[in-house]
Amino acid sequence: MTPDDALRTRLDEAWRDPPGLWGFLTTVDHKRIAARYIVTALLLMFLAGVLALDMRWQLSVPDNDHMGPQLYDESFSLHGSTMLFLVSVPLMEAMAFWLVPLMLGARNMAFPRLGAFSYWLYLGGVLTLWIGHAMDITPDLGWFEYPPLSGPTYSPGHRADIWAQMITFTEVAALCASVNIVATILKMRPPGMTLARMPVFLWAMLIASIMTSLSMPAIMLVTSMLISDRLVSTHFFSPAGGGDVILFQHLFWFFGHPEVYIIFIPATGFVSSIVEAFSRRPLFGHNVIVLSILSIGALAFGLWVHHMFAVGLPRLGNDFYTAASMAIALPAGLQIFCWIATMWSGRPRLDTPMLWMIAFVATFVIGGLSGVMTASAALDLQLTDTYFVVAHLHYVLIGGALFPLFGAFCYWYPKATGRLMSERWGKVALTGIVGGFNLGFFPMHLLGLMGMPRRVYTYPASMGWEPLNQVATAGSAIAVAGGLVFVANALISYWRGAPSGADPWGGSSLEWATESPPPPWNIAYAPVVHGLTPMWNGSRPLPVMDGLADDHRQVLITSVTDAAPLYRQTSASPSIWPLVAGLAVSAMFIASIFTPWAVPVGTLLIGITLTGWFWPRRPRAKQGPLGTGG
Amino acid sequence: MSRAMRRAVPLYAVAILCGCTKEARELGPATPQTPPIGNEDPRIPTYQDNFYQVSQGGRYFAWYGCSGCHAEGKDAVLNLADSEWRHGFGFANVYGAIAARHGRLAYGKRIPVEQMWQITAYARDLSSHYPEKRRRVALDQQAEPVGGTWHGPQ
Amino acid sequence: MRRGAALAAFLPLAACGGIQSPLSPVGDQAVALHSLLMLSIMICGIVYALVIGGLGWSLRRRRAEPPPDTDARALDHSLWIAAGVILAGLIALTVGSFIADRALFAARGRDALAVRVTGHQYWWRIEYRDPASGRWIETANELHLPQGRTARVALGSADVIHSFWVPNVAGKIDMVPGRRNLVDLTPRRLGWFRGQCSEYCGAQHAHMALDVKVDPPAVFDAWLTAQAQPAAAARDAVAAHGAAVFAGACAACHAVRGSGAGGRAGPDLTHFASRHSIAAGTLSMTRGNLQGWIAQPQAIKPGTMMPAVALAPADADAVARYLVTLR
Secondary structure (H helix, E strand, C coil), X not given: CCCCHHHHHHHHHHHCCCXXXXXXXXXXXXXXXXXXXXXXXXXXXXXXXXXXXXXXXXXXXXXXXXXXXXXXXXXXXXXXXXXXXXXXXXXXXXXXXXXXXXHHCCCCCXXXXXXXXXXXXXXXXXXXXXXXXXXXXXXXXXXXXXXXXXXXXXXXXXXXXXHHHHHHHHHHXXXXXXXXXXXXXXXXXXXXXXXXXXXXXXXXHHHXXXXXXXXXXXXXXXXXXXXXXXXXXXXXXXXXXXXXXXXXXXXXXXXXXXXXXXXXXXXHHHHHHHHHHHHCCCCCCHHHHHHHHHHHHHHHHHCHHXXXXXXXXCHHHHHHHHHHHHHCHHHHHXXXXXXXXXXXXXXXXXCHXXXXXXXXXXXXXXXXXXXXXXXXXXXXXHHCCEHHHHHHHHHHHHHHHHHHHHHHHHHHHHHHHCECCCHHHHHHHHHXXXXXXXXXXXXXXXXXXXXXXXXXXXXXXXXXXXHHHHHHHHHHHHHHHHHHHHHHHHHHHHHHCCECCCCCCCCCCHHHHCCCCCCCCCCCCEECCXXXXXXXXCCCCCCEECCCCCCCCEEEEECCCCCCEXXXXXXXCCCCHHHHHHHHHHHHHHHCCCCCCHHHHHHHHHHHHHHHHHCCCCCCCCCCCCCCCC | CHHHHHHHHHHHHHHHHHCCHHHCCCCCCCCCCCCCCCCCCCCHHHHHCCHHHHHHXXXXXXXXXXXXXXXXXXXXXXXXXXXXXXXXXXXXXXXXXXXXXXXXXXXXXXXXXXXXXXHHHHHHHHHHCCHHHHHHHHHHCCCCCECCECCCCC | CHHHHHHHXXXXXXXXXXXXXXXXXXXXXXXXXXHHHHHHHHHHHHHHHHHHHHHHHHHHCCCCCCCCCHHHHHHHHHHHHHHHHHHHHHHHHHHHHHHHHXXXXXXXXXXXXXXXXXXXXXXXXXXXXXXXXXXXXXXECEEEEECCCCEEEEEEECCCCEEECCCCCCCCEEECCCCCEEEXXXXXXXXXXXXXXXCCCCCCHHHCEEEEEEECHHHHHHHHHHHHCCCCCCCCHHHHHHHHXXXXXXXXXXXXXXXXXXXXCCCCCCCHHHCCEECCCCEECCHHHHHHHHHXXXXXXXXXXXXXXXXXXXXXXXXXXXXXXXX
């Protein structure tokens, strides 16, 4: 199982990236791409957090003049758009990018160059929005820009278009990433890892990626329709012109609701992995958890109207969506039960990653319950568009996605870097973040029930909202301070942390079989899997399958359900084409903010770069499953 | 990696510095204005080249009743989109025409100076729009009041 | 009796209510929603306590040895029990929601006062239907309601999406361009309340509030009759001068019925001085605030569509004195 030096050298030769800047620009190593995603997203999370603190400062006293309405509106729009499109989904994708091949014992993802391409497009979206902000053309209409406010009449200029194209960038990137993840999980599993023996984390990433593919087209469509209304004067959202303002809301939320589950479901994968490892027993109710993820994935597409309960849609429809929105709490609740049952029947070890999971349960359940309250169409008429819903969405997104993400970061940091983060400072950071978050956001439930609406840059002194707003500001500041401690811990441990070895936590899945940090080729031999927890099955050394080439890039392709080996596939080498194609696509997207001619010209340019990308470099196979028989 | 970063920084700085004044949107009390002094008044681009000011002009254009007469499809002087200006196209020319050449309507006395600037910028901008764009904006503004008439919500 | 005891547990919550709060319901609709809210908080509170209890118990139960098999069966049974508990809670809330929803629409089919409210950036145009003549009586930014009677409010928008929300009386309904939505308001208690626009509508969304007064029916009828009257002519010289300045500088956008000023772009000011606040709930109604508002609206509500009209100090004073006579 341990590769000898000659094998290592050959694998290094085959799988290493070119040196220097060229290597940086051409790499298709999923770990390097994931690291890029994570660093960019964490930087944006910091920027969005600063915006949030600024807004909290503005709201801490009534009639405050720290920010005027224009700046405040830009701030909440930028904060929401950044956190939802540029941080949450990309971070989950990035964790999948990094972990999926490692957990599958595979050398790389199914489409390596597509992975690089998706990062460049994501970066294009980031730059579109944030350079726009630096140039003071920040979108200021919220993270979902309803028309007619976002139409050509009431939002002159290009601010709304910058938002819409940022979305186009990130959605194409997300579609590329999800296709990659689905193909890898379905076709590159190690021999013996049937679907029944696949860890929950991989199920979670599979379902989230399928959901991405099904829901993203809706938002690409609706933002393109908005740009079309603004640029070439179509009437999609003009009631007097035969269009419908509510069409935007339907199409947007058809994406928008699955989007929040796309963010939450990977988190359930993290929780499952970490709770299993730290309870030191296989996950209780594995089938229940997998079925819950599947049903959440399916149900999520039937709930979107609960974001529109106040629009005045027919009552029977509202009743249906109330029932559906309540129903999705059942699988979520069963998952929570299974995780707690795992802890109950196991021997829990309370290291930092596990503490994050405990914080997750305590926090996310509050968000889920406030969600059940807003699921009622009738009650939602008092709660929607108030600070109650601001509290709800932050509890589910931060408690339900970011806390598992922080825990996952602590859990897999030793694998990625070969060093352990400081436990003491990790606990300090956790206390600051979890305590600060709850202190900051729980009062918002009360503020909403006291009548404070959303998206207001100030409020009158006579309403009595000041004390709770000040508590909210204090809590948020503490949470951000905790976040800074977390980042400092991560940075300092990179150089000064204790060496971790391959398996510091005693994990159950295959990524712990290889070195820390993993070499570019991940693992020397394809492991053969006989159960759900291959690292705990007791067999040492791990059974493996030999036969993959070690002098060029080659991966093993297996069948979808039974993971029987099918054939060996040459894996793509480093290439500049993803960057070039990304630049062409970026040029087209940005130019189409200003002129419709960008679309035909840009398409031509993209066609040229894609031709370069896919230009065949080797003859087609003549035999085997891929043979052309010629 | 650091070479790329070092190359990017001046680009970023240029992007920030040149800004995009067309999109600027300053809300709040403006300094009191006087009418434009000639067609080369340096204050003109702040209004004429700014999307927000032109669009505000469009809304006041309806509210002060201008769109009652100056509508799509009217002929001669009533059609502002045909680029034929009896009293000259310069900013001060158009401003003066609105302020002083509407007889009893006496816009110069009734409309505040800043709004006059915005309406002038809007009127001069009309001819640069496609008819589809003008129609699209008019559809959205159908439920806005026009002078002394209002036809109800959308 | 039981409901009283349960509600008593929520007393601290009730103390958080106010004139713009679902926690202090005065209307039939808001009362139904308040009951649903209390039920929800109770059920959610119980569930949360169970979850935290389970979590805490699991963590205290740390043992060195692997657990015996009987635990596995107990856990399997508990899974079914947990599913049952979750389902029971969800069904209770769903049924409660349907019942509350019926209460919101219970007044349909009954004779109601017809009101039309149109959202503008950033004020409310309010029209009452005079049952005698069938004409619409226009006012702005302040809604009066008769106690014990249902007012059926037809909601529309002149520009972008707004939302009509008077939390003490009923839930919110959006005012969507191209749609006509209806909301029933049946207030049972007298007093002043406050509503606020609840759909982001632009720069001054934060300052688009609505004063709501619930009066005894007789007082309401008298108020409506007074609102239908044109404005009385100005009596003293300063006010008369103010009226003249108004006709030149303000009448393009504002209407004062009976004086010749007929602009529809801004709020109707015929009975302006009888209102509780200025600029859609932004300033309280005093002459000083009024003069500040007229002098520089952009300083108080930056981004509002009301321009700063340059008036000589004497003229500005006269206009303010004129407006406060418009009761």
